[in-house]
Amino acid sequence: MADMLSISLVNELNYEDFIGRFGNVVEHCSICAAAVWRNRPFRDVHHLHQEICSFMDLLPDTGKEGVLRLHPDLAGKLAELGSLTQESTAEQKAAGLDTMSPDEKQLLRETNIKYREKFGFPFVICARQNKKEAILKGIVERLEHSAAEELNIGIEEVKKICLLRLLGIVIDDKSHM
């Protein structure tokens, strides 16, 4: 907790420090933090989250697809190489993706490839809110959706991931301000 920020400290950050701290709450997509800095003061961490969500909603569809494309495949090449961001590593571990059987790994790998080929972006799911069984079931089901449906579902998952990452940085003190 020593490292956590109160919302009043967040509101005092200049944009460089703000981006340094919040630049990866949406994976590899610092523009989200960079865009909302102007909207200080934030009432609490949920207000900050809401501003980031609203910014993502304003992106054209190509931009939303771009947000998804900046996410790694679950249990993909980057995870095997140990090259995920710190946040993604912890999230994939929390879901138990590091304990998949060889068959489960194979299924996830193959379905990921089909998903990317169909939609042109990776399957994104809030790993911390799903165990590996739900993730494997989810990707098979979501593969049947239309691209428009998956774009929306993917962005909603990004928002959930973003909130959990924010809650790891900012103290959730709703009584503040």
Added chain:
Amino acid sequence: MADMLSISLVNELNYEDFIGRFGNVVEHCSICAAAVWRNRPFRDVHHLHQEICSFMDLLPDTGKEGVLRLHPDLAGKLAELGSLTQESTAEQKAAGLDTMSPDEKQLLRETNIKYREKFGFPFVICARQNKKEAILKGIVERLEHSAAEELNIGIEEVKKICLLRLLGIVIDDKSHM
């Protein structure tokens, strides 16, 4: 040149390799490359540039401000620490910013601070197309503009920087395709 790509090779890249190659043509803003990948095939490097420009034009003003905030101060702290991206280092050197006198450095530093305080984003200029004298003159003049004017001018400068970075990656073969 050995490392340069033809446009047909560019058009064959999967999105991960595309983002890996073009992720910093807009400084720290990989979403620009990630967003336009869908628009392949590109006729030539200028077509790719145009797609990135159109994407930036579609961003809400907060997003455009975010793009500017992801740029470093010219001859600022990051340059002194040697922490600029490779691209920014070369560009600032080409403008002669590494040969400023102490007085020039002081003027640029002070004016940068005033600019950031007034607009909430840094002064962005295509350093490769301007020598240090023009940059110093430019920042003093642009400080007098409105925020809306500077947002537009800054984004137009980002587009020029982007084209020069693209021309360092993709062979400019207008006869292709």
